[in-house]
Amino acid sequence: xxxxxxxxxxxxxxxxxxxxxxxxxxxxxxxxxxxxxxxxxxxxxxxxxxxxxxxxxxxxxxxxxxxxxxxxxxxxxxxxxxxxxxxxxxxxxxxxxxxxxxxxxxxxxxxxxxxxxxxxxxxxxxxxxxxxxxxxxxxxxxxxxxxxxxxxxxxxxxxxxxxxxxxxxxxxxxxxxxxxxxxxxxxxxxxxxxxxxxxxxxxxxxxxxxxxxxxxx
Amino acid sequence: xxxxxxxxxxxxxxxxxxxxxxxxxxxxxxxxxxxxxxxxxxxxxxxxxxxxxxxxxxxxxxxxxxxxxxxxxxxxxxxxxxxxxxxxxxxxxxxxxxxxxxxxxxxxxxxxxxxxxxxxxxxxxxxxxxxxxxxxxxxxxxxxxxxxxxxxxxxxxxxxxxxxxxxxxxxxxxxxxxxxxxxxxxxxxxxxxxxxxxxxxxxxxxxxxxxxxx
Numbered sequence: 001x002x003x004x005x006x007x008x009x010x011x012x013x014x015x016x017x018x019x020x021x022x023x024x025x026x027x028x029x030x031x032x033x034x035x036x037x038x039x040x041x042x043x044x045x046x047x048x049x050x051x052x053x054x055x056x057x058x059x060x061x062x063x064x065x066x067x068x069x070x071x072x073x074x075x076x077x078x079x080x081x082x083x084x085x086x087x088x089x090x091x092x093x094x095x096x097x098x099x100x101x102x103x104x105x106x107x108x109x110x111x112x113x114x115x116x117x118x119x120x121x122x123x124x125x126x127x128x129x130x131x132x133x134x135x136x137x138x139x140x141x142x143x144x145x146x147x148x149x150x151x152x153x154x155x156x157x158x159x160x161x162x163x164x165x166x167x168x169x170x171x172x173x174x175x176x177x178x179x180x181x182x183x184x185x186x187x188x189x190x191x192x193x194x195x196x197x198x199x200x201x202x203x204x205x206x207x208x209x210x211x212x213x214x215x216x217x
Numbered sequence: 218x219x220x221x222x223x224x225x226x227x228x229x230x231x232x233x234x235x236x237x238x239x240x241x242x243x244x245x246x247x248x249x250x251x252x253x254x255x256x257x258x259x260x261x262x263x264x265x266x267x268x269x270x271x272x273x274x275x276x277x278x279x280x281x282x283x284x285x286x287x288x289x290x291x292x293x294x295x296x297x298x299x300x301x302x303x304x305x306x307x308x309x310x311x312x313x314x315x316x317x318x319x320x321x322x323x324x325x326x327x328x329x330x331x332x333x334x335x336x337x338x339x340x341x342x343x344x345x346x347x348x349x350x351x352x353x354x355x356x357x358x359x360x361x362x363x364x365x366x367x368x369x370x371x372x373x374x375x376x377x378x379x380x381x382x383x384x385x386x387x388x389x390x391x392x393x394x395x396x397x398x399x400x401x402x403x404x405x406x407x408x409x410x411x412x413x414x415x416x417x418x419x420x421x422x423x424x425x426x427x428x429x430x431x
Contacts, residue, residue, distance in 0.1 A: 019225075030232060040247050042240055061338065061349050093350065122261075123264065151242075
């Protein structure tokens with residue numbers, strides 16, 4: 001009777017185990033790399049109904065963020081501006097531009113301009129803009145250098161790990177009151193060292209929550 | 218066994234070539250790694266977030282505008298005409314600040330901050346109409362001409378609230394609360410004052426000497 005299995009098949013179980021380990025490692029690496037907001041959200045730059053350039057308005061002209069996002073200091077929600085805000089200037093500047101037609105139509109009819117929401121959080125995340133910008137956290141920490149973006153792109157992952165990194169070390173991220181809306185400013189820690197940052201969070205009694213219910217309700 | 222590794226390597230190359238790398242810009246909707254149909258949970262809750270859309274209302278928006286002639290219960294009743302409309306009981310513009318507004322350094326600092334955000338782009342940080350948008354064709358008035366110097370405080374407040382009569386300037390009522398509007402009025406008055414100073418305004422003797430005023 002001939003042998004049913006050749007001798008080399010004795011090594012097969014070990015080879016299968018090694019292959020599964022290698023394959024498992026590669027698959028884990030793939031999931032880690034691709035299935036987090038660092039891949040799925042960073043770089044998201046949808047085409048907006050009006051090609052509004054933050055680089056021109058907030059960067060070159062130096063308009064304050066709050067000129068348009070006027071509720072950011074008062075409300076948990078930082079508003080997309082009303083079309084009347086655009087018309088404050090664009091009733092005189094480029095008032096016949098075809099690119100601005102959706103804004104003019106909105107200002108006349110009251111229908112909303114269908115802006116595409118970029119920095120969206122899941123519904124179980126409660127992020128309060130006012131609580132952050134009034135306590136030393138600049139726009140740039142989460143949104144990146146919007147003042148240099150012609151087309152706004154999702155710059156930071158805004159994942160839970162991203163939030164917690166700052167909530168655990170607020171002293172490295174806080175800015176002085178006058179620097180919050182200056183996206184080119186430096187943090188207190190960058191300006192005068194982490195000690196000054198620690199003093200700031202102690203003086204301002206900044207205690208970012210790390211408990212679940214701090215952000216999830 | 219070699220073939221299995223080759224297939225695995227091919228899968229890796231295929232995945233990377235299809236999905237690319239982190240940080241690349243893209244315009245399509247972001248990939249939903251845990252879609253709601255497979256992992257029902259809390260990501261999409263039956264509630265409306267601010268400025269979100271709704272299929273229930275004809276105009277498609279979840280935020281509802283106030284119906285006409287309605288006062289929101291969440292706000293105090295704005296019955297004080299001087300404070301909230303800049304007018305006295307006879308309907309004329311007030312020429313003084315309302316009783317509720319105390320003009321101090323805090324109010325002026327607030328007025329300056331709000332002025333630089335909302336007014337300076339057109340009117341300029343000095344109030345001379347030389348804002349950054351002037352070269353793009355926005356015609357903003359200078360505060361330093363007689364018409365605006367003589368203008369009643371209440372009328373400046375009214376202009377911020379309702380826009381200018383020519384409608385070249387629109388309402389800033391949604392951006393400035395009434396208290397902030399009065400703070401801005403105070404700061405505008407200070408800007409006007411800054412160009413009307415005379416030697417008599419300098420009272421400090423040492424400063425007078427350093428400036429050569431007798």
